[in-house]
Amino acid sequence: MWPEGKNLRMNVQPLVELDRTDRQLLRWLQAQGRLSNTELSQRAGLSQSACLRRVQRLEQLGVIEGYGALLSQAKLGKSETVFIEITLASQSETALDAFERAVAASPDILECHLMAGDYDYLLRVAVADTADYERLHRKQLAAFPHVARIRSHFTLRQVCKRPGIEV
Numbered sequence: 001m002w003p004e005g006k007n008l009r010m011n012v013q014p015l016v017e018l019d020r021t022d023r024q025l026l027r028w029l030q031a032q033g034r035l036s037n038t039e040l041s042q043r044a045g046l047s048q049s050a051c052l053r054r055v056q057r058l059e060q061l062g063v064i065e066g067y068g069a070l071l072s073q074a075k076l077g078k079s080e081t082v083f084i085e086i087t088l089a090s091q092s093e094t095a096l097d098a099f100e101r102a103v104a105a106s107p108d109i110l111e112c113h114l115m116a117g118d119y120d121y122l123l124r125v126a127v128a129d130t131a132d133y134e135r136l137h138r139k140q141l142a143a144f145p146h147v148a149r150i151r152s153h154f155t156l157r158q159v160c161k162r163p164g165i166e167v
Helices: 021-030 037-044 048-060 093-104 129-138
Strands: 080-088 109-114 120-127 147-154
Touching: 021 037, 021 048, 080 093, 080 129, 093 109, 093 120, 109 129, 120 129, 129 147
Parallel strands: none
Antiparallel strands: 080 120, 080 147, 109 120
C-alpha cells in the first residue's frame, strides 16, 4: 500500500547499507512487484525464510515504501498528462501549508513537488481531454489557497517510463 496523506517533506536520513543481494531483490521487486517469496528466493539463491527476512528488513527500514499496480491512464479514460507550474502569492509557512493541504485532498493530482526556481510547485495530473483539464483548472487549481499564477504544459507523448530507481 502506498503511503496516503503522508507529509512528504523530506528529512535528511542516513543511507541504508545494501549489499549485492539486497540490491538484486530490489531490482526484481521494482520490475515485478507480484513475485512470490518462493520465486524471489529461488532467483536470489536464498532460503525462503532468509529471503523473507531480507525483504521485511528493507520494508522496516523504509527502503521499500509500498507495493502497487501500474495502471494505464488511457484505458481508464485519462490519456492526457499535464504538468502544472504553480506560483503562490506568498511563501510563508501558512501559505505553503494551506496549499499543500488542498493539493493532498485532491484525487486529481498525481504528484506535487515543492520546487526551487521560477515557480513554487510542480504538479502532474492525468485528464481525459482539454475540457476535463478546464474543469480541474476552474474548480480546483484556481480555487487553491494563495495561488498567484498557473502555467500548464500538455505532453505530446511519453518517451520513457521506468518503474523505479537504479539500485
